[in-house]
Amino acid sequence: GEDVEQSLFLSVREGDSSVINCTYTDSSSTYLYWYKQEPGAGLQLLTYIFSNMDMKQDQRLTVLLNKKDKHLSLRIADTQTGDSAIYFCAERKGQAGTALIFGKGTTLSVSS
Amino acid sequence: DGGITQSPKYLFRKEGQNVTLSCEQNLNHDAMYWYRQDPGQGLRLIYYSQIVNDFQKGDIAEGYSVSREKKESFPLTVTSAQKNPTAFYLCASSISLLSYEQYFGPGTRLTVT
Numbered sequence: 668g669e670d671v672e673q674s675l676f677l678s679v680r681e682g683d684s685s686v687i688n689c690t691y692t693d694s695s696s697t698y699l700y701w702y703k704q705e706p707g708a709g710l711q712l713l714t715y716i717f718s719n720m721d722m723k724q725d726q727r728l729t730v731l732l733n734k735k736d737k738h739l740s741l742r743i744a745d746t747q748t749g750d751s752a753i754y755f756c757a758e759r760k761g762q763a764g765t766a767l768i769f770g771k772g773t774t775l776s777v778s779s
Numbered sequence: 780d781g782g783i784t785q786s787p788k789y790l791f792r793k794e795g796q797n798v799t800l801s802c803e804q805n806l807n808h809d810a811m812y813w814y815r816q817d818p819g820q821g822l823r824l825i826y827y828s829q830i831v832n833d834f835q836k837g838d839i840a841e842g843y844s845v846s847r848e849k850k851e852s853f854p855l856t857v858t859s860a861q862k863n864p865t866a867f868y869l870c871a872s873s874i875s876l877l878s879y880e881q882y883f884g885p886g887t888r889l890t891v892t
Binding site: 712 | 783785814819820821822823824869871879880881882883884885886888
């Protein structure tokens with residue numbers, strides 16, 4: 668199966684909170700990431716969390732990590748129309764010499 | 780202004796032709812990567828390079844080739860052996876292979892007919 672799994676779509680209203688979920692399979696992953704991709708563009712790192720943390724907050728973004736369940740979530744508070752994009756969860760595996768493993772991405776649609 | 784450039788943004792080729800996608804970075808990063816993105820799919824790693832004159836196959840290297848003759852450049856050639864080359868190609872770089880952050884270029888959309 669996939670190393671990293673995400674739901675494909677999420678639709679919210681402007682001003683609401685968005686929660687994007689991700690599950691990963693490698694318990695040795697050292698870093699877990701959230702990237703944002705706007706239409707036709709490259710990926711932009713939003714935030715990351717080290718595997719020895721269980722929460723990280725950065726302005727409107729909150730990342731929660733549940734290592735026992737291998738579950739990662741990204742909460743966007745006060746979601747704006749400019750937050751509409753594809754959000755990718757990614758993990759870095761524990762061993763050296765490997766790159767990031769990405770999920771398929773969650774398309775967030777924000778309606779006004 | 781530091782960053783990663785990929786050119787061109789859109790590329791069209793006839794089936795059977797090789798095509799080379801450009802990726803240049805002025806971030807002084809040692810590691811560089813090529814990913815392929817298909818609709819509804821995550822990014823899949825094609826090749827990566829830890830340092831000049833070194834590169835390793837990723838998960839889907841068949842039908843692709845790369846070179847790393849200069850630190851700032853990591854061109855990707857899509858050969859005629861690649862069975863389904865139409866995709867969005869993203870180049871990325873990082874300070875080293877173990878750096879926590881990868882910086883991405885804007886991507887090249889390749890269409891082969």
